[in-house]
Amino acid sequence: MPELNFCILIGAVLFVSGVVCMATKRNAIGVLMGVELVLNAANLNFVAFARYTALGLDGQILSLFVIVLAAAEAAVALAIALNFYNNHLTIDVDRADDLHG
Amino acid sequence: MEPDQLKNWLSLLLTIAWLLPLGGFALEIFAGFWSTRLKKTAAYIAVGCIGAGFVCSLTALCSWGMHTGYWAEHDYLTKFFQETPLGGDHAPADGHAADGHHGSEHDAHHDEHSAHGAEHGAHGHEHDESKYPTVFAGRYYQLAEFGSLQLEIGYYIDSLTLVMFTMVTLIATCIHVFAIGYMSDELTEDYVDHFVHVGEGHLHRPGRFYRFFAFLSLFSFSMLGLVIAGNVFMVFIFWELVGICSYLLIGFYTERKSASTAANKAFIVNRVGDFGFLIGLMILWTSFGTFAFSEPSAEKAAENPGLFQMLRDDHGQMTVEIADDGSHQVVLTGPEGTHKTIPYYLLVAAGIGIFCGCVGKSAQFPLQTWLPDAMEGPTPVSALVHSATMVAAGVYLVGRFYPMFTPEVLVTIAYIGAITLFMAATIAVVATDIKRVLAYSTISQLGYMMLSLGVGGWVAGLLHLITHAFFKSLMFLCSGSVIHGCHHEQEMPKMGGLRKKMPITAYTMLIGVIAITGLAIPGTYFGFQFAMSGYHSKDAIVATSLAYWGLNDQHVLLFILPLAGAGITAFYMFRLWFYTFAGEPRDQHIHDHAHESPAVMWVPLVILSFFAIFCAYDGEQGPLWGLLVHSEPAGMDHGFDPAAPGQIAVPGHHHVHEKMSGDATVHDVAGRYALAVAIAGAILAYLFYGARLLNPADVRRQVAGLHEFLVEKWRFDELYDAMFVKPVHVISGWIAALDRVVIDGFLHGTSKAAVDVSTWDRRFDEQVIDGLVNWVGDRTFRVGRSLRFVQTGRLRQYVMFIAGGLFGVLMLVYILTL
Structure with missing residues (x-):
């Protein structure tokens, strides 16, 4: 099944790109972008498995949930970023270490 | 009167006589509050109650005699005038003398008509055909009922009850009157007791005049209740009441150590006897199922x-x-x-048990030790205790309970009596305290009564109880008069020559002494016997014991001891009289201050001495004897043949009167012996103490050991001390040591062990449990602390960790599934 393998490969590339983006960006917005990449990589996998295997519509429905979840998560995360900026005049995640042990 | 009416009439009179002193007691005990300590109100109430009781008793006796036809049947009065040529001359003379003595006391005068204005013919009494029963019995109140056993307050009236009631109330009245004079020094707010030392001076306390009379009234009530009792359980109740009254009165001077000790002793020694009484009661309950004496209907x-x-x-x-x-x-x-x-043995045990109570109450061997100590009470109490109440109760109960005694029990009673009479008489010979001599003489005379009852002389014993009550109360009141006159001096060696100072006391005392010693002029002169009451009763006793010896020849001691006792009695009684009243004064100071007692004290003496002379008038032909014979237990007049298992014969009346040697009967022979030894004793006493020809000190030196032995009262107190008191102390010591060592040790050991275990437990808790918990907490804390550095707070680092971790996990899964 070359189409499925291709899809999984695209998903894996997207996932790794997202993780690398999360790990490397010091800007909080950049990190959120990385998160979006990771979520969409997962969505791609859901849809691909739904399309090429006997899962039926489950994958598509689950990916719809993930999209909604991602939107909500982005809203909350952006609110946190704005508040953090209000308090610290920066959104550098390395500066946000108040919870360190 | 019909028998039923007579029964109701008699029980009504005697109940009044019995309950009046109780009412008096209730009033007098409060007299100190509604009257004053300084007035004689209480005494007047007491005398009034007991005096009214005497009137009731005498009325009961007279109406009993009239209505049952007893007087008419025996007709002492007519016989007196017919058979005595000079009787007509003498009787009014006596009556007149009595009248003079009694003054306005009408009742006593009345009694003398029934008592001595009568003679001859008690014998061959045939009261059996009479429609009147010998006994009237009934009940007032039922206390409780257990199955067939009924506990009742009842009455049992026969001629013995009537005679006892009259005697007790008469003597108690005399003693009450005497006590008004004797106790008058208590009529004060500030009584000084010279025998109690408090700090530098003597004890001062308010006078207790009214209390004394309250106790006297209660005492009379108890004794009358005992006499009227219709069953042996009621006897026991009043028996104990008499005991507690004697306790209260003996310990009247309660602040004196000797008095309180004597009261305790009297009470405790009586408890010993009462224990036997209780055992007897239990046997009766279980084997007979009733306590009533007998049921006349x-x-x-x-x-x-x-x-x-x-x-x-x-x-x-x-x-x-x-x-x-x-x-x-x-x-x-x-x-x-x-x-x-x-x-059979159960019946013997019951009899011995009941007799044990009598031994305690009547101060018989071996429980005689309390009576001499009872002298600590005021003298009127001694007179009452020693004559009409308390000690009389024991003899009365033996008499009342007589049909329940088997011959084996009777012989025990006889020997106890014989031992007691001899022992007490010997002790009285060396006693120097005037009241103590009389006390031992009482014990000795009670021994005579017991002996007499034991050898079958039922009438003789109870006759002696009555006559002794009169002359002993007389002598005690005389000694009280002496003590009062000599300002509480009781030692005879300090007296002497008091005859001139207190003549009435001296001569009434002499009458008592002659009465108790049984001196008489034998035979009849001008129709009279010159003999006092004691002669008749003692004669009868010695005669019965001689007859008993005749039937049971191994029991010779039962004749020898009373005979010897008669001689010793004569000796010590005359010794007392000569010591006190005759010769030159030994202590001039006491003699100078001695004085005759006031009339309130000597009038009772005169009344009592009259009865001491005449109450047993004419002996076995006289009215008192006849009255007693009337209530004699059935079968006593014939005696009892030897029967299994004891083979002991009990003499009847004819045994006493059968011919012994020549023309003389057993009674005559015994009378001669008794009179001879009594005269010998009296002469000896005269030589020693009256004429002072012989020096008692010489004799005392000769038999120093014996004298010592007698002065120490046969060492009974020491014996009991060694037998009971010391062992109790020793055993108590052991028990105390056991408590201290074992019980206390055990308790202390237990508590120490508990403390030790707790200490170990605490250490375990503190070190092991706490240590473990703390160690776990500490470790957790350290681990947490060491892990805190992982939480850097760097977001990107966390992402790296997640990615790395995920990678690691996937690699692991990959490797494992390879």
Whole structure:
């Protein structure tokens, strides 16, 4: 099944790109972008498995949930970023270490 | 009067006589509050109550005699005038003398008509055909009922009860009157007791005049209740009441150590006897199922027979069977003529048990030690205790309970009496305290009574009880008068020559002394016997014991001891009189201050001395004897043949009067012996103490050991000290040591062990449990602390960790599934 393998490969590339983006960006917005990449990589996998295997519509429905979840998560995360900026005049995640042990 | 009416009339009179002193007691005990300590109100109430009691008793006695036809049948008065040529001259003279003595006391005068204005012919009495029963019995109140056993407050009236009531109330009245004078020094707010030392001076306390009379009234009530009692349980109740009253009165000067000790001693020694009494009661309860003496009405008796009716038939005989195993069984006639048997030994045990109570109360050997100590009470109390109440109770109960005693019990009673009379007489010889001599003489005379009852002289013993009550109360009141006159000096060696200072006391005392010693001029002159009451009663006792010896020849001691006792009695009684009243004064100071007592004290002496002379007038032909014979237990007049298992014969009247040697009867022979030794004793006493020809000190030196032995009262107190008091102390010591060592040790050990275990437990808790918990907490804390550095707070680092971790996990899964 070359189409499925291709899809999984695209998903894996997207996932790794997202993780690398999360790990490397010091800007909080950049990190959120990385998160979006990771979520969409997962969505791609859901849809691909739904399309090429006997899962039926489950994958598509689950990916719809993930999209909604991602939107909500982005809203909350952006609110946190704005508040953090209000308090610290920066959104550098390395500066946000108040919870360190 | 019909028998029923007479019964109601007699019980009404005696109940009034009995309950009046109780009412008096209730009033007098509060007299100190509503009157004052300084007034004699209480005494007047007491005298009034007991005096009214005497009137009731005397009325009861007279109406009993009239209505049952007893006086008419015996007709002492007519015989007196017919058979005595000079009787007509003497009787009014006596009556006149008595009148003079008594003043306005009408009742005593009355009594003398019934007592001595009568003579001859008690014998061959045939009261059996009379429609009047010998006994009137009934009940006032039923206390409780347990199955067939009924505990009742009842009455039992026969001629003995009537005579005892009259005697007790008469003597108690005299003593009450005497006590008004004797106790007058208590009429004060500030009584100084010279025998109690407090700090530098003497004890001061308010006078207790009213209390004394309250106790006297209660005492009289108790004694009368005991006499009227219709069953042996009620006897026991009043027996104990008499005991507690004597306790209160002996310990009247309660602040004196000696008085409180004597009261305790009297009470405790009596408890010993009462223990036997209780055992006897229990045996009676279980084997007879009733406490009533006897039931006079035939139909009631068939349904509910008394003790006497169950044991004996109409002729006073017991039925004894031999059971299959050879033991003796007594057949009892129960309700509706049913029969049951009880072992013979049980009956003997019951008799001995009841007698134990009498031994305690009547101060017989071996419980005689309390009576001399009872002298610590005021003298009127001694007079009452020693004559009409308390000690009389024991003898009275033996007399009342007589049908329940088997010959074996009777012989025990006789020996106890014989030992007591001899022992007490010997101690009295060396006593120097005037009251103590009289106390031992009382014990000795009680011994005579017991002996007499024991050898079958029922009438003789109770006659002696009555006559002794009169002359002993007389002598005690005389000694009280002496003590009062000599300002509380009781030691005879400091007296002497008091005859001139206090003549009435001296001569009334002499009458008492002659009465108790039984001196008399033998034979009849001008129709009279020159003999006082004691002569008749003692004669009868010695005669009965001689007859008893004649029937049971191994019991010679029962004749020898009373005979010897008669001589010793004469010696010590005359010794007392000569010591106190005759010769030159030994202590001039006391003699100078001595004075005759006031009239309130000597009038009772005169009344009592009159009765001491005449109460047993004419001996076995006289009225008092006849009255007592009337209530004699059935079968006593014939005596009892030897019967199994004891083979002891009991003499009857004819044994005493049968010919012994020549023309003389047993009674005459015994009388001669007794009189001879009494005269010998009296002469000896005169030589020693009257004429002072012989020096008692010489004799004392000769027999120093014996003298010492007698002064120490045969060492009974020491013996009891060694036998009971010391062992109790030793055993108590052991028990205390046991408590200290074992019980306390055990407790201390237990508590120490508990403390030790707790200490170990605490250490375990503190070190092991706490240590473990703390270690776990500490470790957790350290681990947490060491892990805190992982939480850097760097977001990107966390992402790296997640990615790295995920990678690691996937690699692991990959490797494992490879």
